[in-house]
Amino acid sequence: MLEWLQNRRVACNESMRKQVLFALMQEHRPAKKTYVIDEMAKEKGHMVVRLPPYNCDLRAVELAWAKLKRLIRERDISGDVSKVNLFATESESLLSVTADDWEEYCRKVQQLEEEYWRRDGVVKLAIDDVIINTTETDSSDEHEAHT
Structure with a gap:
């Protein structure tokens, strides 16, 4: 401070x-x-x-990163990790993420977001149906407690 x-x-x-x-x-x-x-x-x-910083499933870029990492792993350059080879592999992998990929990633994220909204509505309805009143007691409960 x-x-x-x-x-x-x-x-x-x-x-x-x-x-x-x-x-x-x-x-x-x-x-x-x-x-x-x-x-x-x-x-x-x-x-x-x-977006919230730790909400990865609502970030289309995370799907792109997943593809990029998978492609780099598949090229297995562990035998030659030179700067030139690594840069070339990264560049090729980056170029393989296409506009069609991005459209698909955005579509998936939108579908997931809609699913979250749908579930949130269901949960909200379910929670609204369950009301527990802690301030009042039922007269039959009081009677049972005293007997």
């Missing part, structure tokens, strides 16, 4: 409590992180939607 604050030239010292340091960090953090690519997309009428 001290290092973060000192790097931003915020007055602080080691005798300060963590809660004070944290409040200073909150006060001096950047308002909102902006990305050039987001602004470029916005200028063209698009909006960038960020």
